[in-house]
Amino acid sequence: AQTVTQSQPEMSVQEAETVTLSCTYDTSESDYYLFWYKQPPSRQMILVIRQEAYKQQNATENRFSVNFQKAAKSFSLKISDSQLGDAAMYFCAYRSRDGTSYDKVIFGPGTSLSVIP
Amino acid sequence: AAGVIQSPRHLIKEKRETATLKCYPIPRHDTVYWYQQGPGQDPQFLISFYEKMQSDKGSIPDRFSAQQFSDYHSELNMSSLELGDSALYFCASSNPGQLLNTEAFFGQGTRLTVV
Numbered sequence: 725a726q727t728v729t730q731s732q733p734e735m736s737v738q739e740a741e742t743v744t745l746s747c748t749y750d751t752s753e754s755d756y757y758l759f760w761y762k763q764p765p766s767r768q769m770i771l772v773i774r775q776e777a778y779k780q781q782n783a784t785e786n787r788f789s790v791n792f793q794k795a796a797k798s799f800s801l802k803i804s805d806s807q808l809g810d811a812a813m814y815f816c817a818y819r820s821r822d823g824t825s826y827d828k829v830i831f832g833p834g835t836s837l838s839v840i841p
Numbered sequence: 842a843a844g845v846i847q848s849p850r851h852l853i854k855e856k857r858e859t860a861t862l863k864c865y866p867i868p869r870h871d872t873v874y875w876y877q878q879g880p881g882q883d884p885q886f887l888i889s890f891y892e893k894m895q896s897d898k899g900s901i902p903d904r905f906s907a908q909q910f911s912d913y914h915s916e917l918n919m920s921s922l923e924l925g926d927s928a929l930y931f932c933a934s935s936n937p938g939q940l941l942n943t944e945a946f947f948g949q950g951t952r953l954t955v956v
Contacts, residue, residue, distance in 0.1 A: 759944065767929055769884070769947040815883055819945070828874050828897055829933070829945050831883040 726751045728818050728832035736838040737806045744791075745801045745835050747816030757819040758792065759829070760801045764812040772814070775799065777821070803837075811839045843867055845934050845948035853954045854922050862917040862951045866934030872896065873915040874945055875907060876931040884931055890915055922955045929953075 727750045737743035749758070760772040775783045775792050782790050787807075791800045803810055813834045820827035846865040854860050866873050872891045876884035877900075886899035890909035901907075904922075909915045913934075919926060929952050933945035 757944070767878075767952075768949050769931060769933075771944060774944060828886045828889055828899070830886070833883050 726753070726756075726818050726820070726830050728816050728830055730816050730832040730835050732835045733833070734836045734838070736840055737803070737810075738840050739806055739808060741806055742802060742804045743806055743837065745803075745814055745816075745837065747799045747801070747832055749797050749799065749816070749818050749832075751797070751818065753820055755821045757821055758790075758799045759817040759819070760788070760790070760799075761815040761817055761831075762810075762812045763815065763834075764809075769815075773801065806839050808839050808841065811837055813837070845932055845946050847930075847932050847948035847951050849951060850949065851952045851954075853956060855956055856922055856924060858922050858955075860919045860922060860953060862919070862930050862932075862953070864915045864917070864932030864934075864948060866913050866915070866932075867936075867946055870934035870936045870946070871913055872935045872945075873909055873913070874933040874935075875901075875915070875917050876933065878929040878931060878950075879925075880928070887917070919953075924955050927953060927955045 729748045756777045758775045762770045762772045773785045787804045789802045815834045816832040818830045848863045874889040875887040878884040887901040889897045893909045905919050907917045929950045931950045933947045935945045
């Protein structure tokens with residue numbers, strides 16, 4: 725079974741600075757998706773960024789980028805120019821990629837990010 | 842664009858009562874997933890359906906049941922409610938047939954409080 729680990733329960737960053745959230749996962753599959761979800765106090769689950777495992781290039785979405793290390797099974801999220809609105813719980817997540825694509829999203833335990841004005 | 846709709850958004854029930862949560866997936870999405878998120882916890886997978894058939898099962902209590910209907914909406918039925926069932930319940934949908942089906946789209950959740 726696949727597992728997702730986030731070793732940082734809480735992180736803080738100064739506004740306008742850069743912060744990196746860590747994530748590792750365990751799987752025997754070769755093809756899969758990885759995601760970072762943001763959950764603000766409203767508790768809406770918002771997709772921040774996705775990475776396909778077969779792509780070597782790291783995904784980027786505006787101020788958000790990932791460092792995907794497939795061999796090390798590592799998937800970190802970098803937030804640049806942090807803003808107050810970035811304060812939220814961040815979940816790293818895994819999803820298998822196969823022909824049927826029924827597969828569920830598996831979440832890590834989350835990292836609570838605080839942004840200091 | 843249409844999103845996943847969950848109803849009700851908030852629900853308060855007493856212990857031992859029954860609750861029904863509804864999920865309306867994005868149009869043309871035929872797969873639905875249910876998750877339970879307790880306070881300070883990550884979402885835990887409960888159950889999923891594809892084309893009205895159960896496709897996967899997670900840590901869903903025997904007191905809970907779910908089904909997917911012909912219009913692809915899904916209902917999660919929860920009986921003999923316990924205080925520990927108080928949580929945010931997410932529904933997500935996806936369409937395996939879509940070429941770029943990489944993610945599941947989440948609804949806003951139903952916050953269930955058992956008193």
